[in-house]
Amino acid sequence: MTDNIELTHRQSRVFQPEKLSPPRNFIIPNIITNNKDNLPLLLEIGAGKGKHALSFVSKNPNKHLIAIERTRNKFDAFAKLADLQNTSNLNAIHADAIAWIVHAIAPSSVAKIFILYPNPEQHNPNQQWLNMPFFEFLLSRLQDDGEVVLVTNIESYMDNAEQRATEVWCLPNTRYQVPIDSQRTHFEVKYLARGETCWELSIHKPQGYKTRFDNWHISYDCTKK
Ligand SMILES: C[S@@+](CC[C@H](N)C(=O)[O-])C[C@H]1O[C@@H](n2cnc3c(N)ncnc32)[C@H](O)[C@@H]1O
Numbered sequence: 001m002t003d004n005i006e007l008t009h010r011q012s013r014v015f016q017p018e019k020l021s022p023p024r025n026f027i028i029p030n031i032i033t034n035n036k037d038n039l040p041l042l043l044e045i046g047a048g049k050g051k052h053a054l055s056f057v058s059k060n061p062n063k064h065l066i067a068i069e070r071t072r073n074k075f076d077a078f079a080k081l082a083d084l085q086n087t088s089n090l091n092a093i094h095a096d097a098i099a100w101i102v103h104a105i106a107p108s109s110v111a112k113i114f115i116l117y118p119n120p121e122q123h124n125p126n127q128q129w130l131n132m133p134f135f136e137f138l139l140s141r142l143q144d145d146g147e148v149v150l151v152t153n154i155e156s157y158m159d160n161a162e163q164r165a166t167e168v169w170c171l172p173n174t175r176y177q178v179p180i181d182s183q184r185t186h187f188e189v190k191y192l193a194r195g196e197t198c199w200e201l202s203i204h205k206p207q208g209y210k211t212r213f214d215n216w217h218i219s220y221d222c223t224k225k
Pocket residue numbers: 045046047048049068069070071074095096097098116117118119185186187188
């Protein structure tokens with residue numbers, strides 16, 4: 001089983017983490033270097049104005065969430081609310097999640113990754129998360145038995161993600177319909193209010209799953225000025 005997993009995902013283009021510079025003003029959050037309470041670490045990619053992140057951390061004080069948003073005005077709104085809420089188990093990060101994760105996150109260190117209503121990228125399917133070579137790197141950051149939760153209102157996005165999870169990434173996954181009264185994110189509220197169907201894919205990383213990045217960790221040369 002493990003051999004099949006390796007063979008199949010090795011056919012895809014390879015992500016090249018060494019080519020990515022650190023995001024501007026990059027700082028590694030304390031939780032990464034000093035997780036003294038051993039809290040499970042979770043990531044949210046594309047957190048928007050932070051509705052899900054803020055609610056998640058108040059309901060889950062024993063988990064630490066790093067929520068990353070690239071768009072400046074959305075991040076500013078998120079950061080303002082995060083300051084007001086002032087919870088120690090949340091880092092709101094303004095960055096491109098790909099570069100940030102490459103530079104900050106160690107292999108097998110994340111329990112769960114949320115990707116909630118990603119940009120549809122219908123004209124550029126290479127940019128859909130499960131189509132990107134980066135997805136293999138992202139999987140390497142997940143712990144065994146970790147989970148990726150992907151939610152979208154675009155049926156073709158979900159069909160493709162489900163197929164890629166199964167056939168390319170060889171990962172067990174389950175697809176659900178999001179309950180019509182769910183209100184996790186601003187986009188979820190908007191789509192469900194319009195009567196649209198939203199889907200959720202829960203992707204599980206089995207024990208022993210291998211990627212080409214399992215031993216890849218950024219190294220900084222402290223002697224460089
Ligand atoms: C459609 S919005 C959804 C926002 C929020 N998750 C929600 O459901 O309300 C997608 C968000 O992902 C962000 N995003 C897309 N690619 C990103 C990346 N590489 N790194 C960080 N954020 C990204 C966009 O800026 C945008 O705010």
